[in-house]
Amino acid sequence: MNNSRWDYPQPFVLDFTVASEHIDVLQHLNxxxxxxxxxxxxxxxxxxxxxxxxxxxxxxxxxAIRHADYDYISAAYLGDELELGTWLTHCDNxxxxxxxxxxxxxxxxxxxxxxxxxxxxISLSNGKAKRMPAVFRDIYGGAVITASExxxxx
Numbered sequence: 341m342n343n344s345r346w347d348y349p350q351p352f353v354l355d356f357t358v359a360s361e362h363i364d365v366l367q368h369l370n371x372x373x374x375x376x377x378x379x380x381x382x383x384x385x386x387x388x389x390x391x392x393x394x395x396x397x398x399x400x401x402x403x404a405i406r407h408a409d410y411d412y413i414s415a416a417y418l419g420d421e422l423e424l425g426t427w428l429t430h431c432d433n434x435x436x437x438x439x440x441x442x443x444x445x446x447x448x449x450x451x452x453x454x455x456x457x458x459x460x461x462i463s464l465s466n467g468k469a470k471r472m473p474a475v476f477r478d479i480y481g482g483a484v485i486t487a488s489e490x491x492x493x494x
Contacts, residue, residue, distance in 0.1 A: 345449075354377070356423075358422065362418075368416060385426050385428075401473050402464050403480070404461075420445060421446040422446060422452065424441060427485050428480055439456070441454065442454055442455075
């Protein structure tokens with residue numbers, strides 16, 4: 341099935357091309373690369389929203405991955421051009437944030453991966469959970485897609 345639509349509107353998108361160093365012994369994109377690309381997209385999106393590592397250090401607060409789910413739907417191969425979209429899909433305005441991912445093949449529009457992170461706000465100085473600083477609530481909470489923007493993934 342050609343899934344030429346994004347799961348949610350207005351994704352933050354990074355483009356990738358599968359290179360030889362991304363290929364595993366099965367001759368397709370190694371699953372660890374998908375995870376690395378999600379990590380990069382999450383950071384780039386956060387920086388685009390105005391929150392980089394320097395802000396985290398100033399605030400002694402960070403959003404850390406508590407749980408990650410990845411659904412590997414289809415393989416990618418050497419030379420494939422891909423686009424990875426990410427969104428903030430939930431914020432409880434206290435401790436937790438959710439980020440979703442969708443990796444698509446640029447030519448076919450087929451979805452290759454969907455991912456979801458549950459993040460928790462922590463103190464950088466001791467690693468313990470802490471309430472989100474107001475700027476996290478304002479910026480991250482303000483970037484969360486609303487229920488009216490979501491589409492049925494079934």
